[in-house]
Amino acid sequence: MLAEIKGLNEECGVFGIWGHEEAPQITYYGLHSLQHRGQEGAGIVATDGEKLTAHKGQGLITEVFQNGELSKVKGKGAIGHVRYATAGGGGYENVQPLLFRSQNNGSLALAHNGNLVNATQLKQQLENQGSIFQTSSDTEVLAHLIKRSGHFTLKDQIKNSLSMLKGAYAFLIMTETEMIVALDPNGLRPLSIGMMGDAYVVASETCAFDVVGATYLREVEPGEMLIINDEGMKSERFSMNINRSICSMEYIYFSRPDSNIDGINVHSARKNLGKMLAQESAVEADVVTGVPDSSISAAIGYAEATGIPYELGLIKNRYVGRTFIQPSQALREQGVRMKLSAVRGVVEGKRVVMVDDSIVRGTTSRRIVTMLREAGATEVHVKISSPPIAHPCFYGIDTSTHEELIASSHSVEEIRQEIGADTLSFLSVEGLLKGIGRTYDDSNCGQCLACFTGKYPTEIYQDTVLPHVKEAVLTK
Numbered sequence: 324m325l326a327e328i329k330g331l332n333e334e335c336g337v338f339g340i341w342g343h344e345e346a347p348q349i350t351y352y353g354l355h356s357l358q359h360r361g362q363e364g365a366g367i368v369a370t371d372g373e374k375l376t377a378h379k380g381q382g383l384i385t386e387v388f389q390n391g392e393l394s395k396v397k398g399k400g401a402i403g404h405v406r407y408a409t410a411g412g413g414g415y416e417n418v419q420p421l422l423f424r425s426q427n428n429g430s431l432a433l434a435h436n437g438n439l440v441n442a443t444q445l446k447q448q449l450e451n452q453g454s455i456f457q458t459s460s461d462t463e464v465l466a467h468l469i470k471r472s473g474h475f476t477l478k479d480q481i482k483n484s485l486s487m488l489k490g491a492y493a494f495l496i497m498t499e500t501e502m503i504v505a506l507d508p509n510g511l512r513p514l515s516i517g518m519m520g521d522a523y524v525v526a527s528e529t530c531a532f533d534v535v536g537a538t539y540l541r542e543v544e545p546g547e548m549l550i551i552n553d554e555g556m557k558s559e560r561f562s563m564n565i566n567r568s569i570c571s572m573e574y575i576y577f578s579r580p581d582s583n584i585d586g587i588n589v590h591s592a593r594k595n596l597g598k599m600l601a602q603e604s605a606v607e608a609d610v611v612t613g614v615p616d617s618s619i620s621a622a623i624g625y626a627e628a629t630g631i632p633y634e635l636g637l638i639k640n641r642y643v644g645r646t647f648i649q650p651s652q653a654l655r656e657q658g659v660r661m662k663l664s665a666v667r668g669v670v671e672g673k674r675v676v677m678v679d680d681s682i683v684r685g686t687t688s689r690r691i692v693t694m695l696r697e698a699g700a701t702e703v704h705v706k707i708s709s710p711p712i713a714h715p716c717f718y719g720i721d722t723s724t725h726e727e728l729i730a731s732s733h734s735v736e737e738i739r740q741e742i743g744a745d746t747l748s749f750l751s752v753e754g755l756l757k758g759i760g761r762t763y764d765d766s767n768c769g770q771c772l773a774c775f776t777g778k779y780p781t782e783i784y785q786d787t788v789l790p791h792v793k794e795a796v797l798t799k
Contacts, residue, residue, distance in 0.1 A: 364405070570770075
């Protein structure tokens with residue numbers, strides 16, 4: 324379903340390249356391919372070996388660089404960031420990459436995808452030691468830790484600082500002379516590395532490699548730090564306490580279908596989830612339709628497994644501007660009709676299976692069910708290709724609080740009544756793991772299932788706040 328009307332958003336995406344004479348331009352195209360991960364801000368920082376140059380702003384990547392600003396960002400290395408603005412966290416100062424200039428030790432730029440669960444504690448400690456924060460982003464915490472580290476080399480300063488962080492983080496760090504990449508010990512966010520000729524490329528998703536013409540090498544490993552400079556790439560470990568826990572929602576919802584995560588194609592995984600859903604909860608119907616765009620793959624899988632024809636029963640309006648959508652429930656509900664339309668010629672007089680990837684608040688699902696009935700559907704059977712989301716995410720996804728998550732306080736039957744469906748079925752956790760097909764030898768197959776089970780792979784502190792309210796809290 325559409326992120327801006329569902330109320331389920333990824334925090335951001337990162338892209339970096341080292342060793343190419345057109346690094347900023349390639350970063351621009353890489354970020355464009357990751358635009359689905361954040362639409363509220365974008366930026367690029369580049370180095371020519373002697374100084375860092377930067378440009379960032381609020382809006383889409385095409386809006387931020389629409390007046391020739393890209394020509395002013397020059398260098399052989401660049402990192403970039405696209406951002407989803409969380410509540411209370413808007414504003415130019417929070418747009419990344421964050422750039423910190425120093426005459427003594429060189430400058431530093433940071434781009435971050437994730438959320439630090441101990442950011443509040445670390446910020447309080449740093450402020451007690453004299454730090455003054457310029458943003459409300461938890462990304463800035465790492466910069467202060469690095470500058471206050473007692474270690475001599477930047478590499479050791481960063482490794483020491485990363486060891487203090489808890490939560491989800493995929494960091495790109497750039498100085499005048501190198502690019503450093505780091506992934507948290509749980510590997511909660513996706514991060515891959517590739518080659519473009521002799522240049523090294525890093526991205527949140529492999530779809531960016533296809534767009535810029537890079538070749539995929541491998542995933543960045545949990546707890547791994549890569550140091551990339553003119554001498555090549557060196558891999559080091561900053562943590563040996565590894566508990567691989569990639570976010571399941573990357574497969575279910577967030578990543579582009581043409582991306583691969585740990586060698587598994589996202590479209591294929593979603594299609595398999597639809598097939599597993601059909602095995603667990605088949606129903607007699609005339610047509611299957613998916614809620615665009617992220618649910619279409621699962622709907623195709625469900626249709627193939629059941630033999631029920633797949634049809635485009637719901638159409639997305641791709642020409643509605645972003646600005647009319649605001650993060651209020653009333654406008655989000657109105658946005659459903661502006662963004663989606665039911666195809667009367669497909670669903671009228673038909674028993675319809677509506678496949679969606681998840682239910683957050685339930686309001687949007689109710690609107691779509693109503694839309695299908697108004698278009699003449701005689702029955703609407705809602706099939707969800709994931710388990711019920713009953714617990715908030717603390718790792719960089721803008722899910723709601725327990726109070727707003729309908730599955731935290733309602734049974735499946737109660738949710739069915741709320742959304743007005745004839746039947747409602749969710750995929751089981753076992754079906755989710757089997758459908759995605761990861762082969763890691765642990766009970767969770769190397770996936771984070773916290774939003775379904777409430778079992779978090781890291782500590783959650785008493786003062787840990789949700790990503791979408793974090794930045795408002797940090798400014799208090």
